[in-house]
Amino acid sequence: MSTKSIRLLLIAGARPNFMKIAPIMKAFEEYEDFELTLVHTGQHYDPNLSSVFFEELGIRQPDVYLNVGSGSHARQTADVMVAIESLCLERQQSGAPFDGVMVVGDVNSTLAAAVAGAKLNIPVIHVEAGLRSRDRTMPEEINRILTDSISSLLLASEPKGVENLLAEGHSKERVQLVGNVMIDTLRSQIERAKKQQTLSRFGLTPGSYGVVTLHRPANVDSKTTLSDLLGVIKNVSNRVPFIFPMHPRTRSRVEQFGLEPYFMESSGCIVCEPLGYLDFLCLTSQARLIVTDSGGLQEESTALGIPCLTLRDNTERPITCDEGTGTLIGSSSRLLEEKLEEVLSGNYKVGTCPALWDGEAAGRIARVVSEFFVGKPTGSGSV
Numbered sequence: 001m002s003t004k005s006i007r008l009l010l011i012a013g014a015r016p017n018f019m020k021i022a023p024i025m026k027a028f029e030e031y032e033d034f035e036l037t038l039v040h041t042g043q044h045y046d047p048n049l050s051s052v053f054f055e056e057l058g059i060r061q062p063d064v065y066l067n068v069g070s071g072s073h074a075r076q077t078a079d080v081m082v083a084i085e086s087l088c089l090e091r092q093q094s095g096a097p098f099d100g101v102m103v104v105g106d107v108n109s110t111l112a113a114a115v116a117g118a119k120l121n122i123p124v125i126h127v128e129a130g131l132r133s134r135d136r137t138m139p140e141e142i143n144r145i146l147t148d149s150i151s152s153l154l155l156a157s158e159p160k161g162v163e164n165l166l167a168e169g170h171s172k173e174r175v176q177l178v179g180n181v182m183i184d185t186l187r188s189q190i191e192r193a194k195k196q197q198t199l200s201r202f203g204l205t206p207g208s209y210g211v212v213t214l215h216r217p218a219n220v221d222s223k224t225t226l227s228d229l230l231g232v233i234k235n236v237s238n239r240v241p242f243i244f245p246m247h248p249r250t251r252s253r254v255e256q257f258g259l260e261p262y263f264m265e266s267s268g269c270i271v272c273e274p275l276g277y278l279d280f281l282c283l284t285s286q287a288r289l290i291v292t293d294s295g296g297l298q299e300e301s302t303a304l305g306i307p308c309l310t311l312r313d314n315t316e317r318p319i320t321c322d323e324g325t326g327t328l329i330g331s332s333s334r335l336l337e338e339k340l341e342e343v344l345s346g347n348y349k350v351g352t353c354p355a356l357w358d359g360e361a362a363g364r365i366a367r368v369v370s371e372f373f374v375g376k377p378t379g380s381g382s383v
């Protein structure tokens with residue numbers, strides 16, 4: 001292969017993807033022989049789930065926007081597959097085929113692009129490989145297992161990811177621990193985020209409020225589960241004020257199930273629209289605690305050293321509980337109150353930040369990818 005112009009197709013589709021691709025794109029600027037084509041699948045399209053991240057994180061406009069939008073899992077995944085396949089075929093026919101498809105995370109766009117690429121024999125690189133919740137009712141778990149199974153290069157964010165991949169039979173040479181690229185973005189943006197006026201806008205003071213997010217289908221798509229969880233949040237917000245930027249899926253379920261009274265009865269809960277990256281990091285970095293079912297936020301809490309009470313029975317990111325500030329709460333009101341008490345009385349555990357969550361993961365990713373294609377480092381990526 002020529003050392004000039006290794007053509008990588010980089011895929012992003014949903015909110016958690018954008019903070020992962022930003023540092024990766026920047027790191028590849030130092031590798032002149034790589035040419036990145038950025039595709040936004042359009043899985044998330046609302047400005048506050050999509051374009052705000054491009055603006056705030058300085059991500060250039062996508063080269064291709066697929067506009068797949070929302071839909072059932074099969075439809076959304078299939079639409080992305082068809083579109084990525086035709087893009088790859090067009091490039092093959094024009095004599096400038098893609099040499100690799102890079103996907104991040106575990107959303108439907110991740111799986112779809114991986115399948116389309118692998119079936120055209122284009123090597124797939126998966127960033128955030130090897131995470132396993134062992135809970136196959138989660139769509140993301142299916143996406144993770146399938147994406148990893150057809151990836152040629154598997155880049156893990158925590159040691160357990162490497163362990164899982166080796167146990168599944170992936171060869172050592174294809175698996176690398178590179179660290180957490182989402183935390184690169186957190187580290188590069190935190191000072192800027194803290195300068196935002198977000199707290200005063202919502203009448204909050206540093207260290208005295210909680211942040212809550214909830215959007216997993218398993219938590220919000222069932223009326224019983226959602227009302228139990230909202231009851232838990234309501235109880236908590238009677239003791240410490242909470243801000244709850246509400247995901248559109250959750251908002252539509254709250255309305256559909258008629259659960260708005262939970263918020264009306266609770267004076268301490270501020271419900272708002274989903275926030276951009278800087279506003280949200282401004283809030284989380286100065287919070288007393290975080291209550292969430294988000295994967296990314298579990299990791300961000302650990303990196304920030306903020307207690308994170310995770311409203312899930314399991315996690316694919318065990319390091320956030322083993323080393324970090326996370327505790328699995330499930331949907332137990334009792335356990336949440338117990339842990340809240342620990343936080344408020346200053347008796348909650350103090351976590352540590354995992355190795356390689358150091359702001360340098362994208363540099364390692366670029367170097368490992370370069371080695372994969374070229375055989376030796378071609379830039380100044382740091383490992």
Ligand code: UD1
Binds near residue numbers: 044045071249
């Ligand atoms: C998706 C990811 C999930 C990720 C989450 C972050 C999958 C399987 N799920 O879940 O892993 O944690 O994104 O947000 O890929 N909607 C809007 N505006 C949008 C996008 C969606 O209003 O821009 C609404 C639509 O009604 C849609 C619903 O939200 O039906 C759910 O969106 P979808 O992309 O299917 O899944 P998420 O729940 O966002």
